[in-house]
Amino acid sequence: MVQDTLDLDELENHNFVVKPEYDPELEELAGKLKVIRDGLDAEHKRVAKEVDLDLDKKLHLENSPDQKNLSDKKEFIDLSTLKNGWFFTTRKLKNLAVEYQETTSAYKVKQSKLVGEIVAIANTYVPILEEWNGVIAHLDVIISFAHVSVNAPEAYVKPTVLEKGSGSLILKDARHPCLEVQDDLSFIPNDVEMIKAGPNMGGKSTYIRQVGVIALLAQTGCFVPCSEARLPVFDSILCRVGAGDSQLRGVSTFMAEMLETASILRSATKDSLVIIDELGRGTSTYDGFGLAWAISEHIASEIHAFCLFATHFHELTALDQQIPHVKNLHVVAHVSTSDTLEKKRDITLLYKVDPGVCDQSFGIHVAELANFPKNVVKLAKRKADELEDFNSGQRIASFLHLCLAHLDFLERDELEAGLSPDVIEEGTRIVEQLLTTWASRTSPGVQDGEDVVMEEDSDASAETQLAELKACVEEFRPQVEGNLWAQRLLASLA
Numbered sequence: 001m002v003q004d005t006l007d008l009d010e011l012e013n014h015n016f017v018v019k020p021e022y023d024p025e026l027e028e029l030a031g032k033l034k035v036i037r038d039g040l041d042a043e044h045k046r047v048a049k050e051v052d053l054d055l056d057k058k059l060h061l062e063n064s065p066d067q068k069n070l071s072d073k074k075e076f077i078d079l080s081t082l083k084n085g086w087f088f089t090t091r092k093l094k095n096l097a098v099e100y101q102e103t104t105s106a107y108k109v110k111q112s113k114l115v116g117e118i119v120a121i122a123n124t125y126v127p128i129l130e131e132w133n134g135v136i137a138h139l140d141v142i143i144s145f146a147h148v149s150v151n152a153p154e155a156y157v158k159p160t161v162l163e164k165g166s167g168s169l170i171l172k173d174a175r176h177p178c179l180e181v182q183d184d185l186s187f188i189p190n191d192v193e194m195i196k197a198g199p200n201m202g203g204k205s206t207y208i209r210q211v212g213v214i215a216l217l218a219q220t221g222c223f224v225p226c227s228e229a230r231l232p233v234f235d236s237i238l239c240r241v242g243a244g245d246s247q248l249r250g251v252s253t254f255m256a257e258m259l260e261t262a263s264i265l266r267s268a269t270k271d272s273l274v275i276i277d278e279l280g281r282g283t284s285t286y287d288g289f290g291l292a293w294a295i296s297e298h299i300a301s302e303i304h305a306f307c308l309f310a311t312h313f314h315e316l317t318a319l320d321q322q323i324p325h326v327k328n329l330h331v332v333a334h335v336s337t338s339d340t341l342e343k344k345r346d347i348t349l350l351y352k353v354d355p356g357v358c359d360q361s362f363g364i365h366v367a368e369l370a371n372f373p374k375n376v377v378k379l380a381k382r383k384a385d386e387l388e389d390f391n392s393g394q395r396i397a398s399f400l401h402l403c404l405a406h407l408d409f410l411e412r413d414e415l416e417a418g419l420s421p422d423v424i425e426e427g428t429r430i431v432e433q434l435l436t437t438w439a440s441r442t443s444p445g446v447q448d449g450e451d452v453v454m455e456e457d458s459d460a461s462a463e464t465q466l467a468e469l470k471a472c473v474e475e476f477r478p479q480v481e482g483n484l485w486a487q488r489l490l491a492s493l494a
Contacts, residue, residue, distance in 0.1 A: 005118055018114050026114065029107045036100045043093050142221075149223035153180055153187075156223030159214075164233040164271050169194040169211075169306050172228035176210035177217070180225065189227075190353040193327075194306050205241065205277050207331070207353055208308040212237050212275050234273045234306070238264045241277040254282030261295060265303075274299060274307040281312075289313045300326050317357040328357045419485050427485030430476065438472040 005022055020030035077094065079087040149156035154175070173189035180187040192211055214224045215237055240260045251259070261279060268274055279295060280288025292313050299307045300323045309316075320326040332352045364380050372380075473480070473490065480486045 018111055018118065023110070023114055026107070026110050029103060029110060033100065033103050033107060036096055036103060040093065040096050040100065043090060043096065047090055047093075145220075145222040148177070152177070152225060154225070154227075156225050157227060157229060159218040159224045159226070159229035159231060161218055162230070162232040164235065167230065167232045169215075169232065169273075170228075170230045171211065171214060171224075171226050173226055174210055174214060174229075175225040176206055177213060177225045179206060179210075188352055194308070205310060208275050208277060208310050209239075209241065211308055212239060212273065215273050232271070235269055235271045236267060237273045237275070238268055239275045240264060240279060241275065252282070257282055265295070265298065268299065268303050268305045270304045272303075272305040274303075274305050276307070277310045278312060279309070285313075289315060292316055293319065296326075297323065314357065327355070329353050329355060330357055423483060424485050427483040427489065430479045430483055430486045431489060434472055434476045434480075437475070438469050441468050441472070 005018055006016065018026065020027040075090050075092075076088045077091065079089055081087075169192065171192040174192050175187050175189045179185065190207055192207075210225075214226065214229065215231060215234060217224050218229060218231055219233060240257065257279065261276070264274060264276075276295070280292045282288075283291075292309075292311055293316055296307070296309050296316065296319060299305055299309075300319070317328045320328050330353070332354055364377060364384060367380065368377055480490060
């Protein structure tokens, strides 16, 4: 149809016109135009030869002794007079030009009418073309899925997709499909068995994002970059990752973060997959932690959605003690100390995810990798150590206050009944020393050549810590027995 209707020769000049042969009337007008153009050219050449002029777009006679004689001839019509000559035409040229304009106008009218008829005919093919377009697009997607699945560094596998609301999300040796194909990059696969913490640049964001990508690929019918995959159908994949403001809308980075999170809390269901990366960075530490705790607890206890929550708030990992189905994971980092006088720690990020929690972020190490000035890094380390020592004491005090908070008012009145403030203060100091000693023995510092790997919350680990606590109580028993407030507190917690 295109070859029969469009003038392909004119198409090369970006002129979209109908072929003259398509319609007899249009062909007749096209032939008439050709005859007129030939007549214009012939008359042009004749006059130019008669007055001995070079052919140009216009007939222009320069000032010469013969100009007056030529202007007296009736066949020449003066168009305009200039300083150096004059432009003229002939009666035949003028008549041919008028005829050419009229014929061209009729040709365009006929062209427009034919275009309308052709469009109406072509419109009947639209449903077929749209269906054909959908088939080709579908085929293109399927071929692309097959191509990427077969040509990946490690072949993709067919996922087992369960009904919505049933089963667990289990991924074995999961990989990020975009990162694993980068040159000179050896991607470390990880298992996923549906909050986790880890060091800066350790791979937390990649880990949780690849779960979202794998879930999307599986639900669109593609093989996935795993050695084994088993996951349910999700009604939505809701993500809160990255950070950015919107100056045109007057929205700050933190406000944008809160707006997106609020949308997730309103939209998520028990059949959703929620991915949240480092929530609460744009405000104070305490406000950020409070929001992160409340949001993660709401998702875990009220919505019951599959959720991966990456955070640098290490205190957030205590949520698993309150909600049994919350599990902590961390990204492993290898720490070794050099033999130099500075005892510099070398940290290798292993990009491997293990059960348990991580109590360090290594942000200063990342700053060193970014070539921060040495004096800035040194000051940062000193201030971090000072803050860590301060927070260590604060954590013991907070733990003691937490123990007291579990006692109701009547129990606290009984605990302090008949005791002087000095006895209560002395008892508080004894219990703080006991807890500090227990904490130092159950959470030793990182040794040279060891990975920063916290023990998984298992029964064996809990029994070990409980045994150490009992040993500390026996060690402090003489002091405890000498203080009635301490005796009452430990008895109420037993």
